[in-house]
Amino acid sequence: MQKELLHTSALKATKKRELILQIMKEESRPMTADEIYEKTSGLLTMNVSTVYRALHLMTEKGILEKTVRQDKKAYYTLRRHDHCHHLVCTECHAVIPIDSCPLEELAEALEKETGFQITGHSLQFDGICPVCAKKASEQKG
Amino acid sequence: MQKELLHTSALKATKKRELILQIMKEESRPMTADEIYEKTSGLLTMNVSTVYRALHLMTEKGILEKTVRQDKKAYYTLRRHDHCHHLVCTECHAVIPIDSCPLEELAEALEKETGFQITGHSLQFDGICPVCAKKASEQKG
DNA sequence: TTACATGCAAATACTTTGCATATAA
DNA sequence: TTATATGCAAAGTATTTGCATGTAA
Numbered sequence: 020m021q022k023e024l025l026h027t028s029a030l031k032a033t034k035k036r037e038l039i040l041q042i043m044k045e046e047s048r049p050m051t052a053d054e055i056y057e058k059t060s061g062l063l064t065m066n067v068s069t070v071y072r073a074l075h076l077m078t079e080k081g082i083l084e085k086t087v088r089q090d091k092k093a094y095y096t097l098r099r100h101d102h103c104h105h106l107v108c109t110e111c112h113a114v115i116p117i118d119s120c121p122l123e124e125l126a127e128a129l130e131k132e133t134g135f136q137i138t139g140h141s142l143q144f145d146g147i148c149p150v151c152a153k154k155a156s157e158q159k160g
Numbered sequence: 161m162q163k164e165l166l167h168t169s170a171l172k173a174t175k176k177r178e179l180i181l182q183i184m185k186e187e188s189r190p191m192t193a194d195e196i197y198e199k200t201s202g203l204l205t206m207n208v209s210t211v212y213r214a215l216h217l218m219t220e221k222g223i224l225e226k227t228v229r230q231d232k233k234a235y236y237t238l239r240r241h242d243h244c245h246h247l248v249c250t251e252c253h254a255v256i257p258i259d260s261c262p263l264e265e266l267a268e269a270l271e272k273e274t275g276f277q278i279t280g281h282s283l284q285f286d287g288i289c290p291v292c293a294k295k296a297s298e299q300k301g
Numbered sequence: 302t303t304a305c306a307t308g309c310a311a312a313t314a315c316t317t318t319g320c321a322t323a324t325a326a
Numbered sequence: 327t328t329a330t331a332t333g334c335a336a337a338g339t340a341t342t343t344g345c346a347t348g349t350a351a
Contacts, residue, residue: 173351174349194340
């Protein structure tokens with residue numbers, strides 16, 4: 020339950036925060052502050068800054084994971100133990116989760132090699148999904 | 161020479177563009193528009209928007225490579241055939257290039273699996289470099 | 302000469318922040 | 327009751343753009 024999740028992190032369990040978490044759980048994909056904000060409309064009235072503040076705090080507490088993509092927007096996901104990366108269509112922005120992550124291994128090697136204490140990594144593949152590729156070829160011919 | 165590089169890409173070889181390329185060659189590390197702009201001061205007077213426009217055009221022509229990092233800034237590097245990724249200190253922003261890239265292989269597998277036509281990927285490791293780690297522990301006691 | 306480059310200021314887009322008010326604990 | 331959450335408007339930051347002028351080819 021969302022309420023417990025918030026309390027455990029010493030955050031007050033407000034209806035707005037619970038709704039944000041519920042939306043993120045239902046969508047279960049990386050979302051921007053604005054996407055979440057849009058989804059709240061009709062359910063609860065809240066200001067965008069409330070969404071931003073909630074996301075920031077929850078990220079700080081480790082409830083969420085934040086990643087900045089090449090479009091310069093911050094994407095948030097519920098933090099899971101089995102973290103994964105994404106394949107993103109540059110046309111329609113479709114997102115496909117990638118289960119395999121070959122980077123933990125590389126990270127360890129790098130720590131030994133450089134003396135860095137590695138705290139995280141970001142990875143994203145960009146490409147064109149089959150649907151958009153088809154559309155593009157139809158337009159040409 | 162920078163002049164040829166620009167001409168080959170059908171860009172006029174202005175002194176400002178040549179200077180930008182020269183700076184990037186000398187620094188040979190990923191730089192933001194603003195960092196480049198700072199480096200030009202004293203050498204040539206130019207507006208920040210000139211830097212932004214030059215970087216944008218040169219990226220479009222394939223002379224540069226652009227990557228958006230977690231700090232939401234765009235970093236540019238001279239494009240090389242042997243592309244590589246970076247390990248970045250979250251404290252002092254030191255950058256260590258990583259030679260190995262395990263992703264081409266994964267990208268191919270993903271193309272087969274998802275039907276995406278993969279056009280690129282971005283990868284960055286974040287961590288704390290030995291120098292900053294030492295400073296931090298000294299401050300504690 | 303002429304298409305392209307540049308300066309300048311204003312506009313954008315996403316995000317953060319100060320302050321007064323409201324609410325969970 | 328009291329620390330924390332929220333709304334609102336204003337500010338911040340990186341970047342883009344329109345238009346008049348300047349310059350490489």
